Amino acid sequence: xxxxxxxxxxxxxxxxxxxxxxxxxxxxxxxxxxxxxxxxxxxxxxxxxxxxxxxxxxxxxxxxxxxxxxxxxxxxxxxxxxxxxxxxxxxxxxxxxxxxxxxxxxxxxxxxxxxxxxxxxxxxxxxxxxxxxxxxxxxxxxxxxxxxxxxxxxxxxxxxxxxxxxxxxxxxxxxxxxxxxxxxxxxxxxxxxxxxxxxxxxxxxxxxxxxxxxxx
Numbered sequence: 446x447x448x449x450x451x452x453x454x455x456x457x458x459x460x461x462x463x464x465x466x467x468x469x470x471x472x473x474x475x476x477x478x479x480x481x482x483x484x485x486x487x488x489x490x491x492x493x494x495x496x497x498x499x500x501x502x503x504x505x506x507x508x509x510x511x512x513x514x515x516x517x518x519x520x521x522x523x524x525x526x527x528x529x530x531x532x533x534x535x536x537x538x539x540x541x542x543x544x545x546x547x548x549x550x551x552x553x554x555x556x557x558x559x560x561x562x563x564x565x566x567x568x569x570x571x572x573x574x575x576x577x578x579x580x581x582x583x584x585x586x587x588x589x590x591x592x593x594x595x596x597x598x599x600x601x602x603x604x605x606x607x608x609x610x611x612x613x614x615x616x617x618x619x620x621x622x623x624x625x626x627x628x629x630x631x632x633x634x635x636x637x638x639x640x641x642x643x644x645x646x647x648x649x650x651x652x653x654x655x656x657x658x659x660x661x
Contacts, residue, residue, distance in 0.1 A: 544604075545590075547581035553590050561599055565643045568604040569633065573612040575625030577632075584636050603633045606645035613648045617659035 542563045545553060558564070566587065572578035583603050584591060594601050607613055616622045633642040646660070 545601075547583075553593070558594060558599060559597055563600045563602060563640075564594060566601055566603045568606040568645065571605060571607055571616070571626055571629055573615040573622065575616055575622040575627075575629060577629050600637075600640040602637055602641045602643050604643040604645050605630055605633060606647075608645075608647045610648055610650065613646060614652070614656060617656050620659070623659055 540562045541560055542565065543561050544565050544567045546567045566583055569577065569581065569583055570579040591601055607616065616626060630642050630644070634640075652660075
């Protein structure tokens with residue numbers, strides 16, 4: 446004869462399983478799935494009506510909807526990426542200056558020159574008498590580079606560099622040599638079509654007052 450207590454427990458257990466199964470069915474009918482996240486369907490929202498329904502919509506969906514709204518606004522204002530877009534670039538307040546060394550030869554062809562406002566050609570070298578000693582091809586061997594920079598509105602300024610201590614002392618110790626250096630510098634200014642000349646005189650030791658005055 447079956448135990449009444451066991452029968453009751455079994456019936457109660459079955460009723461729980463049936464209740465859980467029914468609950469899953471109801472949830473499945475009332476919800477749609479998006480990327481593995483359940484969100485209320487239009488039918489379930491309508492059935493809830495004005496009966497104090499709780500908004501359980503997924504935050505990710507809200508974010509997506511918000512992004513779509515902003516995208517539409519952007520299209521109306523002509524942002525980049527839309528059919529009526531007008532491309533705008535930020536105004537750059539800084540000045541970009543770069544050196545281009547003569548030994549780089551034709552490497553400028555592969556450079557993005559448009560980021561520069563001014564390029565310093567490095568270098569020409571005066572002798573200890575102030576006259577031009579080495580041009581490294583400036584400007585005749587660099588006509589292609591100059592044509593490219595000119596088309597971009599970029600100034601190219603030749604550098605006049607002297608770094609040998611003995612030559613510097615001899616140059617700035619003589620008024621004649623200093624006069625020659627001034628003429629050499631002015632010739633470079635003319636060759637740059639008025640862009641200027643970049644002076645690079647480097648000496649790392651103490652000098653006399655007269656030599657300092659000559660440098661100034």
